[in-house]
């Protein structure tokens with residue numbers, strides 16, 4: 504596994520307010536890595552550190568093998584060339600068309616304008632390129648900001664609450680674009696408080712609570728680890744919540760052989776259930 508991001512014992516304080524404490528994790532090339540936590544848990548602070556907008560108070564944060572606290576000017580430039588950032592408040596020029604917005608960005612950052620057609624294809628907005636931004640829906644605007652973050656073909660994309668203001672259809676569209684990008688090789692770091700978003704996209708998820716990682720694993724493994732090992736069995740006689748063991752297996756066999764069994768479901772906890780179990784807090 505090639506690590507693109509390495510965080511070792513990172514802590515961050517704003518004055519006497521602690522935002523992050525003893526953070527440790529790595530993100531592998533090609534992963535979609537999620538940081539899931541409620542408001543104030545430290546997600547944006549982590550993204551700001553990894554995108555070189557903030558320095559940690561202590562510990563080490565490296566991206567592409569370069570310690571962000573010790574970057575030379577050339578390394579900083581290189582870092583910015585390799586990352587893309589999408590937040591929910593990335594401003595666009597409302598009176599310009601999508602094409603003009605992206606052209607302006609290309610000019611500012613020395614990117615060839617031929618990239619515009621590629622990124623608009625990636626976010627499924629090719630047919631809208633002549634539309635002015637002010638007449639776009641919130642979801643379409645967010646797809647334009649995603650397109651803008653992709654113009655310089657970043658190897659690593661940071662998404663801070665990318666769909667927080669969007670309806671389910673626009674959220675699905677953004678998710679689909681992100682999956683395609685990831686398939687094509689882009690590593691994605693996603694911060695969100697939305698458990699469904701984390702579940703739908705991420706290979707691994709870190710639960711962030713009060714600036715600390717409470718758990719970190721694949722969604723499947725998290726559910727297995729924190730499962731209460733029970734099943735809900737529906738029969739013609741009623742519905743039963745049973746622990747998985749030999750006795751339960753015998754009862755299920757009996758219901759089955761008598762033709763009384765309607766359904767069996769294993770009771771896996773949701774990510775939100777697990778978060779509550781681990782932290783006592785909710786994701787809101």
Ligand SMILES: Nc1ncnc2c1ncn2[C@@H]1O[C@H](COP(=O)(O)OP(=O)(O)OP(=O)(O)O)[C@@H](O)[C@H]1O
Nearest residue numbers: 517520521522540541542543544545546547548549
């Ligand atoms: N510039 C700042 N000055 C002082 N405290 C800050 C500053 N930025 C963040 N904090 C505090 O640090 C903690 C972590 O904030 P952060 O914005 O990283 O959390 P978050 O999980 O991204 O929350 P949200 O989802 O609401 O953006 C919070 O307690 C917040 O109040």
